[in-house]
Amino acid sequence: MNAKLVNTISDILSLEIDQDRKTILQPLVDYVQGKVTDGLAININFICTHNSRRSHLSQVWAQIAAAHYKIPRVICYSGGTEETAMFPKIAETFVDQGIEVMKICEGSNPIYALKYDHNTLPIIGFSKKYDSPFNPESNFAAIMTCSQADGGCPFIPGAEKRIPITFEDPKISDNTNQQDQIYSSRSLEIASEMFYVFSQIK
Template sequence: MILKASNVSTKNFFLSASKKNSLSADRKLLLLKIAEAVALEYGKNEVVHLNFICTHNARRSQLGQVWSFYAAHYFNLNIDAFSGGTELTAFHRNTIKTLQKAGFHFQLENFCHQNPSYNISFDGARKTVLGFSKLYSDPINTTPFIAITTCNNADKNCPFIKKAIHRFHLPFVDPKASDATDKRDETYLKTNQQIAAEVYFIFDTVKKLLA
C-alpha cells in the first residue's frame, strides 16, 4: 500500500522553511556546534551517521531522520540518518500526515497493528529510508553515530549513549499535546517546518565547512 504525498514539492517546503525560521543566538550556536562536529567526522571518514533520539520515536525524532534523509540528497552529502527512542511505540499517523503534506511518499513495508514500517521517499529520490519506531540502540542504526536528542525526557533518561561519538541536545516542542484538538494540523506543521529549517541550517553549514 502506498500513502500518497500531497502536490507540495519537498524541495519547496524545505527551502521555504529555511527562510521563514528565526533562530535565537543560543539556538544558532547549538546548530553550529552540531554542524562542526558533523564536518569534523565527515572529514575523517567521508561518511557520518546521525541518530535522532526521543522517548517514543514517534514524532520529533522521526521528523529529524526524514528531513536529514532529504537534506543529504539535497546537499549531496554522504550522511546517513537514523532515529530511535527509549521506548517502542509507533511512527505516529499525524507525523506521517504532516510529512506527506511536505511531499514525502510512504509505502507500507511491513504491516503490524502496533508498529508498521514504511519505505519513505520523495520525488527524485535515489533511495528510500525505512521508518518505524525502534530503540535508539536498534541494530539498524549504524554505529558509531552522532546522537541528537530531541526531547528532554530522552536527554534525561540517557545519561550515557553507547556508540555515540558526539552528543547534542536539540529539543523541540512535542506536537503530541495537539492530537485531540483543532490545532493539530497547525501544530504539526509548525514542528515540521522548524525541524526542516534547522536540519537545513546544519547541512548547509556542513557543506560550507567542507568546501
C-alpha cells in the same frame, strides 16, 4: 523531488533561526564538518522517548537536507528509549509537505518507506529502541530530540558524540483543532534547523 517538496523546501529556507538555536546546533555542525573534512561516513541517530514523532521528523529532514546540500555519505537514523509506533499524523504531515509515504508493513508498529526523490533509496520509518540492530552500533552522533530522553539517557553506548537538540512535542495538539497546524509547523521548524546545519558544511 516533486513540486510540492520543492515548494516546502523553499518555505523551510525562508524561516529565521535565532542565535540561541544556532548555538545549540553548532556541536552538530562541528561533528558533521569534522567527518566531511576527514572523508569519513556521517552516521546520525536522532533519539526521543518513544521514537514516534520528533525523532522521525529530525531523521527525515536531516537526510533531505544532506541531499539538498550534496553532503556525501550521510545516513540518518532514529530510535527511542522504548519502542512504540510512528504516530500516524507524522506520516500525514510528510505527505502534506511533499514526501512520498508508502506503508510496507501493517500491525501495531507499522513500517513506512519514505521517499523524497524518485532516484534515491527510501528512508525506512518505524519505531525502535535507539540500540536496535537497525541502527549503528558505533561511530555515530546521538542527537537527543526531547528533554525526557536527554535526561533519562546520560550515556548512549557506541556514540562518539551526544548532542542535545530538543524540540517541543507536537503531541500537545493531539485531539484538538490545532493538530494539523502544530504538526506542520513543528515539522518545518525541525526541517529549518537541519537545513541550517548542513548549509554550514564546507
